[in-house]
Amino acid sequence: xxxxxxxxxxxxxxxxxxxxxxxxxxxxxxxxxxxxxxxxxxxxxxxxxxxxxxxxxxxxxxxxxxxxxxxxxxxxxxxxxxxx
Numbered sequence: 001x002x003x004x005x006x007x008x009x010x011x012x013x014x015x016x017x018x019x020x021x022x023x024x025x026x027x028x029x030x031x032x033x034x035x036x037x038x039x040x041x042x043x044x045x046x047x048x049x050x051x052x053x054x055x056x057x058x059x060x061x062x063x064x065x066x067x068x069x070x071x072x073x074x075x076x077x078x079x080x081x082x083x084x
Contacts, residue, residue, distance in 0.1 A: 009063035010056070 047055075 013059040
């Protein structure tokens with residue numbers, strides 16, 4: 001169960017990181033005086049392979065932490081239910 005949850009969280013995190021909308025939002029209102037130049041847009045849309053790998057490892061670590069917290073809470077709940 002932990003493995004499935006870990007893989008699911010990792011896949012969801014990677015798909016959100018790779019396939020989401022660009023982080024910079026360009027508004028068309030009159031207060032926006034300048035558009036970002038093409039190098040800024042290019043930098044926001046592409047990351048190096050090492051950054052992607054590091055991000056994936058960070059997501060795996062976060063997922064593992066969440067799974068550990070969930071397991072601890074489940075054990076506490078089971079203990080509480082057993083005490084009744």
